[in-house]
Amino acid sequence: xxxxxxxxxxxxxxxxxxxxxxxxxxxxxxxxxxxxxxxxxxxxxxxxxxxxxxxxxxxxxxxxxxxxxxxxxxxxxxxxxxxxxxxxxxxxxxxxxxxxxxxxxxxxxx
Numbered sequence: 849x850x851x852x853x854x855x856x857x858x859x860x861x862x863x864x865x866x867x868x869x870x871x872x873x874x875x876x877x878x879x880x881x882x883x884x885x886x887x888x889x890x891x892x893x894x895x896x897x898x899x900x901x902x903x904x905x906x907x908x909x910x911x912x913x914x915x916x917x918x919x920x921x922x923x924x925x926x927x928x929x930x931x932x933x934x935x936x937x938x939x940x941x942x943x944x945x946x947x948x949x950x951x952x953x954x955x956x957x958x
Contacts, residue, residue, distance in 0.1 A: 918944040
């Protein structure tokens, strides 16, 4: 990561299975956080709660937390502003969650 022309975005998928501790995350953040964007992917239960404590701690410390469910990305934490949903894959999102789009149409008409 410290080499010239190394990637600017680092994805860690999945933090739940890396064996990371919060201290490992703090080390990466302090060492590379000003030069690299660290993106951690974590698993959650069906109700949206993180499965591991380290995932909760990283999300609490980070600037942005996004829950992706049924191909719809919903910001649950954003220190930079903006909480609008983003459709990741519209065709599948409409199949899995048609009520979401019905609700969206009603809001647009009002």
